[in-house]
Amino acid sequence: MKTRSKVALATTAIVALLLTACSTPGGAGQGAEPETTAGGVAVVSLAGEPGTLDPSTANTFTARIIFTSVCEKLYDADDNLELVPQLAAELPEVSEDGLTVDIALREGVTFNDGTPFDATAVKISLDRHRTLPTSARKLELAAISDVAVVDDSTVRLTLSRPFSPLGAQLADRAGAIMSPTALEELGDDFGSSPVCVGPFAFEDQVSGSEMNFVKSDFYYDKDKVKLDGVTYQFVTDANIRVANLRSGDINVAERVNASDLPQLKTEAGIEILESATIAYQSVSINVDPATSSNPLATSVDLRRAFELSLDREAVNDVVFNGTNVVDCIPLPGQSAFRPDDVTCSEFDPEAARKILEDSGETLPLAVELMYPSSPTAQKTVEVIQQMANDVGFDVTLKPVEFISALEAGRAGDFEMFLIGWSGRIDPDGDVNDLVTSGGSNNFSRVSDPQLDSLVAEAASVTDTDARKDLYEQVLTRIDELKPNIYLYHDSWFLGLSGITGVEYSSDAIPRFKTASLTE
Amino acid sequence: MTRFILQRVITSVITLFLASIVVFIGARMLPGDPAQVLAGESADPALLEAIREQFGLNQPIWVQYFTYIGQALTGNLGVSTRDNIPVAEILLQRLPITLELAGLAILIGLVIGITAGVVSAVKRGTFVDYVATGFGLVGLSVPSFWLGLLAILLFAITWQVLPASGFVGFAEDPIGNLRGMILPATVLGIGLSAVLMRQTRAALLGQLSADYVRTARSKGVTRGREVSHALRNSLTTVVTVLGLQLGALIGGAIVTEQIFVIPGFGKLIIDAVAARNYPILQGAVLVAVTGYVLVNLLVDVAYAYLNPRMRLSGGSE
Numbered sequence: 001m002k003t004r005s006k007v008a009l010a011t012t013a014i015v016a017l018l019l020t021a022c023s024t025p026g027g028a029g030q031g032a033e034p035e036t037t038a039g040g041v042a043v044v045s046l047a048g049e050p051g052t053l054d055p056s057t058a059n060t061f062t063a064r065i066i067f068t069s070v071c072e073k074l075y076d077a078d079d080n081l082e083l084v085p086q087l088a089a090e091l092p093e094v095s096e097d098g099l100t101v102d103i104a105l106r107e108g109v110t111f112n113d114g115t116p117f118d119a120t121a122v123k124i125s126l127d128r129h130r131t132l133p134t135s136a137r138k139l140e141l142a143a144i145s146d147v148a149v150v151d152d153s154t155v156r157l158t159l160s161r162p163f164s165p166l167g168a169q170l171a172d173r174a175g176a177i178m179s180p181t182a183l184e185e186l187g188d189d190f191g192s193s194p195v196c197v198g199p200f201a202f203e204d205q206v207s208g209s210e211m212n213f214v215k216s217d218f219y220y221d222k223d224k225v226k227l228d229g230v231t232y233q234f235v236t237d238a239n240i241r242v243a244n245l246r247s248g249d250i251n252v253a254e255r256v257n258a259s260d261l262p263q264l265k266t267e268a269g270i271e272i273l274e275s276a277t278i279a280y281q282s283v284s285i286n287v288d289p290a291t292s293s294n295p296l297a298t299s300v301d302l303r304r305a306f307e308l309s310l311d312r313e314a315v316n317d318v319v320f321n322g323t324n325v326v327d328c329i330p331l332p333g334q335s336a337f338r339p340d341d342v343t344c345s346e347f348d349p350e351a352a353r354k355i356l357e358d359s360g361e362t363l364p365l366a367v368e369l370m371y372p373s374s375p376t377a378q379k380t381v382e383v384i385q386q387m388a389n390d391v392g393f394d395v396t397l398k399p400v401e402f403i404s405a406l407e408a409g410r411a412g413d414f415e416m417f418l419i420g421w422s423g424r425i426d427p428d429g430d431v432n433d434l435v436t437s438g439g440s441n442n443f444s445r446v447s448d449p450q451l452d453s454l455v456a457e458a459a460s461v462t463d464t465d466a467r468k469d470l471y472e473q474v475l476t477r478i479d480e481l482k483p484n485i486y487l488y489h490d491s492w493f494l495g496l497s498g499i500t501g502v503e504y505s506s507d508a509i510p511r512f513k514t515a516s517l518t519e
Numbered sequence: 520m521t522r523f524i525l526q527r528v529i530t531s532v533i534t535l536f537l538a539s540i541v542v543f544i545g546a547r548m549l550p551g552d553p554a555q556v557l558a559g560e561s562a563d564p565a566l567l568e569a570i571r572e573q574f575g576l577n578q579p580i581w582v583q584y585f586t587y588i589g590q591a592l593t594g595n596l597g598v599s600t601r602d603n604i605p606v607a608e609i610l611l612q613r614l615p616i617t618l619e620l621a622g623l624a625i626l627i628g629l630v631i632g633i634t635a636g637v638v639s640a641v642k643r644g645t646f647v648d649y650v651a652t653g654f655g656l657v658g659l660s661v662p663s664f665w666l667g668l669l670a671i672l673l674f675a676i677t678w679q680v681l682p683a684s685g686f687v688g689f690a691e692d693p694i695g696n697l698r699g700m701i702l703p704a705t706v707l708g709i710g711l712s713a714v715l716m717r718q719t720r721a722a723l724l725g726q727l728s729a730d731y732v733r734t735a736r737s738k739g740v741t742r743g744r745e746v747s748h749a750l751r752n753s754l755t756t757v758v759t760v761l762g763l764q765l766g767a768l769i770g771g772a773i774v775t776e777q778i779f780v781i782p783g784f785g786k787l788i789i790d791a792v793a794a795r796n797y798p799i800l801q802g803a804v805l806v807a808v809t810g811y812v813l814v815n816l817l818v819d820v821a822y823a824y825l826n827p828r829m830r831l832s833g834g835s836e
């Protein structure tokens with residue numbers, strides 16, 4: 001009897017434990033406007049590691065997020081991807097021939113180590129971006145042939161060719177200005193303890209795990225900064241980021257999975273911000289007969305059949321709960337250069353089947369689809385596989401670890417490749433190098449002189465309407481060649497708990513300059 | 520005994536040398552170019568070459584190895600390719616954290632495992648024995664990532680009594696440090712305790728049925744003294760298993776640190792593999808191997824101390 005009681009007790013305890021584990025702390029959603037507190041340190045959980053924080057060599061999206069706290073740029077982009085001055089005083093003044101660009105600088109600005117910010121500092125940084133052997137900014141600033149100091153608050157850039165995307169480049173890491181004093185002291189180690197102009201100053205780090213920043217006393221706009229500091233943690237697993245958000249251990253979780261949204265939205269104290277990003281996902285088809293013997297490499301019709309077999313809306317619904325923005329061109333909806341009317345081809349399995357039958361190829365037509373192994377990519381390609389197989393393709397899926405997939409992609413060692421691009425605020429960054437001959441990110445290996453010429457011309461024209469017209473021609477040509485089948489622009493979600501005032505726009509970079517903790 | 524120890528030390532040094540080669544070649548056998556990782560979305564050939572030049576990746580592999588081993592012998596393990604921070608500095612930052620986690624996990628594993636093993640052996644065939652062996656089975660079967668997520672769900676999200684993640688240095692905040700370590704150490708320790716429980720139970724049952732225990736019992740020795748004698752002789756097996764479990768503990772730490780966001784060795788190794796960060800990967804694995812070899816050396820010595828027949832046979836080999 002005694003033993004039986006113990007068994008009953010243990011069973012009850014285990015059942016209670018499991019029931020509690022399966023339950024959630026319910027909530028009534030968002031309440032009244034929370035009261036904010038002055039000070040405090042916001043804990044932010046990011047999805048990746050930043051690597052170095054040297055703006056000249058940094059290459060990760062996570063580093064771009066952190067730079068918004070510690071390393072401001074000459075320009076920034078607003079929600080409509082329009083340039084706005086940041087460390088510059090106004091928009092760049094371009095000469096009529098497009099070969100000289102004057103940039104007026106903010107006055108009375110100081111780096112976080114007390115060094116004055118002036119035109120000489122800007123020249124030193126831009127020259128470093130252009131000449132450091134390991135600089136990743138060289139290509140971005142390749143059009144600049146000289147940087148000159150006009151006076152303390154003006155720099156003049158001389159260009160070797162007219163280059164409209166320059167402003168956009170200066171709104172990214174190529175426009176980040178570093179403290180000359182810190183550069184002299186730290187040299188190549190600048191990234192381990194960066195000093196720029198920013199609302200927060202670098203304090204310390206546990207390499208690859210977390211970085212701590214404290215409010216800067218030198219920041220020109222410090223009255224708007226309410227937090228005492230920001231701690232960035234790097235947690236690659238989205239489930240863990242969400243668990244930490246729900247427990248209240250962190251204030252911000254980056255890139256929350258779409259599948260977690262329904263539950264998170266019901267929990268008290270948790271707010272979700274959404275960013276319809278400029279990033280896109282596409283299926284690149286290897287169109288180079290030298291590296292792919294698949295019939296799709298040489299037949300635009302077959303590539304079109306593949307596109308017609310895909311129901312983009314269904315992919316979005318099944319894999320992303322309908323949260324992404326379905327699209328068939330690389331330029332995002334926010335871009336001023338996007339054509340006014342974009343008509344994507346409709347899902348038409350009958351038409352796809354007919355093209356395949358008329359092609360004379362043996363059906364089902366086998367094709368291998370390589371993808372970087374991740375749960376989301378896996379789901380995406382499985383949906384694609386099912387749709388394409390329904391019309392007469394025989395799609396084989398090939399998961400490859402991300403870095404290896406990039407290498408295979410660049411070597412042309414694939415037939416089809418599901419790959420994304422983080423997007424750029426200037427349209428040049430969404431097509432140049434991605435669909436131009438020999439481009440390092442031109443995975444499809446498309447090589448078309450007409451397309452190359454249109455992309456080059458669009459980058460050299462300064463008039464917005466003329467550029468927009470040229471990009472429409474670029475997109476039309478891409479559609480005619482069909483080297484890539486664009487699927488959607490990503491939507492990303494930012495989970496907040498105990499914090500307000502976080503800015504989160506279409507570049508999907510959370511900014512904490514005006515953020516404050518809530519009680 | 521001295522000869523026995525000397526033999527084990529020489530074996531350990533040879534093991535370490537061979538391990539350094541395996542680690543070095545193993546890291547380079549990973550598909551994917553580290554320069555490509557560092558270059559990110561950019562694949563400018565000039566940039567890739569500059570990165571390879573910076574980290575000596577364009578040299579023949581044997582030149583890279585001897586450069587590496589030459590520097591390592593002077594304590595220079597190179598710099599992290601991701602952020603140029605010296606590997607030794609990063610390892611010194613991370614090692615104490617994992618040692619603390621592993622130490623607490625071992626403590627929890629020992630306390631739960633040996634206690635449950637002894638109780639289970641002494642109360643063999645009773646309800647307590649079934650619960651303890653059931654615990655052993657569950658502890659061995661349940662993957663630590665699931666246990667970790669369950670622990671976070673219960674203790675951090677539902678009851679909010681312990682933090683879900685994060686690490687605070689012991690010197691900075693001892694209470695905060697221990698609060699942050701309880702869940703990960705328990706998750707890590709439970710797997711170990713299950714192994715120790717089963718080993719202790721089996722070894723103790725064997726000893727309790729040995730002739731010398733039966734003789735002692737017939738002479739009227741109390742049950743407590745009987746178990747005490749048998750337990751000491753059972754511990755040789757337990758100590759050996761503990762040493763062997765260190766590898767599993769490091770493997771478990773990789774997962775546990777990832778779940779609880781503890782900036783220890785395990786997380787460092789995972790991140791280094793993903794980033795093809797050879798210097799970090801080599802340094803971390805080499806230090807882990809050194810720790811493993813050292814612990815097993817100590818286990819061998821402890822084993823010889825606990826069982827004199829071992830050192831006699833070891834010495835005459």
